[in-house]
Amino acid sequence: MKGADANVGDLIKVKLAKEEIEGMLLDSPEPGIVLVKLKSGYNVGVDRSNILDIKVVKKTEKAEKKEEKFELSHKKPIIDLIMTGGTISSSLDSKTGAVKWLTSPSELFKFYPDIFELADIRIINPFMKASENMNYEDWQKIAKLAVKSLNEDNVKGVIITHGTDFLHYTSAALSFMIKNLNKPVVLTYSQRSTDRGSSDAELNLYCAAKMALSDVAEVTLVGHANSADDFCYALPGAKTRKMHASRRDTFKAINSSPIAKISKKDIEIFRSYNKRNSKKAELDSSFEENVALVKFYPGQSPEILNYYAKNGFRGIVIEMSGLGHVLTEGGKNWVPVIRELVKKGIFICAAPQTLYGRLDPLVYSPGRELEKAGVIYLKDILPETALVKLGYCIAKSKNPQEVKQLLLTNLAGEYNERLGSEFIC
Numbered sequence: 001m002k003g004a005d006a007n008v009g010d011l012i013k014v015k016l017a018k019e020e021i022e023g024m025l026l027d028s029p030e031p032g033i034v035l036v037k038l039k040s041g042y043n044v045g046v047d048r049s050n051i052l053d054i055k056v057v058k059k060t061e062k063a064e065k066k067e068e069k070f071e072l073s074h075k076k077p078i079i080d081l082i083m084t085g086g087t088i089s090s091s092l093d094s095k096t097g098a099v100k101w102l103t104s105p106s107e108l109f110k111f112y113p114d115i116f117e118l119a120d121i122r123i124i125n126p127f128m129k130a131s132e133n134m135n136y137e138d139w140q141k142i143a144k145l146a147v148k149s150l151n152e153d154n155v156k157g158v159i160i161t162h163g164t165d166f167l168h169y170t171s172a173a174l175s176f177m178i179k180n181l182n183k184p185v186v187l188t189y190s191q192r193s194t195d196r197g198s199s200d201a202e203l204n205l206y207c208a209a210k211m212a213l214s215d216v217a218e219v220t221l222v223g224h225a226n227s228a229d230d231f232c233y234a235l236p237g238a239k240t241r242k243m244h245a246s247r248r249d250t251f252k253a254i255n256s257s258p259i260a261k262i263s264k265k266d267i268e269i270f271r272s273y274n275k276r277n278s279k280k281a282e283l284d285s286s287f288e289e290n291v292a293l294v295k296f297y298p299g300q301s302p303e304i305l306n307y308y309a310k311n312g313f314r315g316i317v318i319e320m321s322g323l324g325h326v327l328t329e330g331g332k333n334w335v336p337v338i339r340e341l342v343k344k345g346i347f348i349c350a351a352p353q354t355l356y357g358r359l360d361p362l363v364y365s366p367g368r369e370l371e372k373a374g375v376i377y378l379k380d381i382l383p384e385t386a387l388v389k390l391g392y393c394i395a396k397s398k399n400p401q402e403v404k405q406l407l408l409t410n411l412a413g414e415y416n417e418r419l420g421s422e423f424i425c
Contacts, residue, residue, distance in 0.1 A: 009060030086163030131163030157212030175412035207232035342374030
């Protein structure tokens with residue numbers, strides 16, 4: 001094999017018998033494989049024995065080691081940026097072909113200089129995690145930091161950067177855990193990394209900054225509204241869900257609507273909202289971790305419920321059919337098991353698998369039977385929000401009736417009391 005003096009990070013052209021591959025040379029875990037990051041963002045491995053030639057198209061620029069100091073201008077509004085991880089808080093690592101965390105103002109400025117024109121950015125970095133590695137303790141940490149920032153007079157708003165996959169759990173948790181919201185709390189993300197031409201990171205973060213400076217004192221999730229780079233939506237924190245693996249407009253408001261449309265030019269408000277005010281934000285983050293989310297499928301044994309009961313769980317959300325049914329006849333009837341667990345003080349709640357629409361146990365006899373057995377029907381709530389709310393409410397009281405009342409109360413916009421045709425998928 002002919003080759004050039006190529007180093008990791010160089011733009012190279014690999015000549016094969018029938019094609020040429022151009023991309024960034026990565027550090028390969030296998031000595032016999034040349035690993036290349038294509039312009040599309042995907043990695044491809046090529047067997048060295050099949051390579052006729054390698055040419056260096058462009059040498060990588062050595063990164064500056066010097067860390068640029070960022071100081072507040074005292075002329076712009078201040079936004080506190082809580083960085084928790086995710087693709088938006090990362091950049092390409094040429095050694096692995098994966099991404100590495102951005103944790104300093106200078107690193108952030110390199111990729112997102114426009115937000116520094118809007119405001120002075122103070123970075124708060126409690127941890128850096130992929131969202132699947134987070135838990136309720138992380139939600140509590142974020143909520144505590146957000147409340148601290150919200151109660152500082154010179155801070156105009158808070159942005160939280162986060163991984164996409166389980167972002168809607170965090171947005172729901174913050175919707176419950178932050179009381180007397182006085183300024184905007186904005187969660188944002190990116191589906192595609194900064195090295196890709198199709199990255200959504202820059203627009204999402206810029207629109208999040210504009211939302212953080214707005215008059216909308218709500219927990220919102222800001223991201224691409226469509227597949228183009230035109231504008232973003234601000235979506236309600238407790239009514240939003242990730243709906244696509246890779247689309248940039250993956251997050252959708254379910255049984256609800258966007259609060260605002262944000263572009264680089266302006267913000268268009270669609271509906272009523274909690275306005276910026278002089279209240280003191282409060283932290284209310286107690287949480288019962290022993291709660292579970294169970295998805296019912298045809299023929300499923302109710303024994304799964306006993307498993308959670310035996311392991312000390314205090315509440316279970318069951319994803320039921322659209323109106324709220326599970327198996328209610330035959331040898332695998334769920335009703336007797338549910339009735340016994342409710343008698344033991346375990347909360348059994350229903351959320352809809354269909355996502356859109358509302359549970360209604362009164363339409364057919366299986367629903368009426370399940371409600372009589374003690375199932376708490378959580379209206380049009382999202383299953384993920386239901387799990388978060390259940391853990392939050394159980395931690396509030398030892399009185400079952402008080403917990404049930406809290407579960408059925410619209411605490412953070414998790415219920416929409418009126419569903420029209422505009423909320424159909």
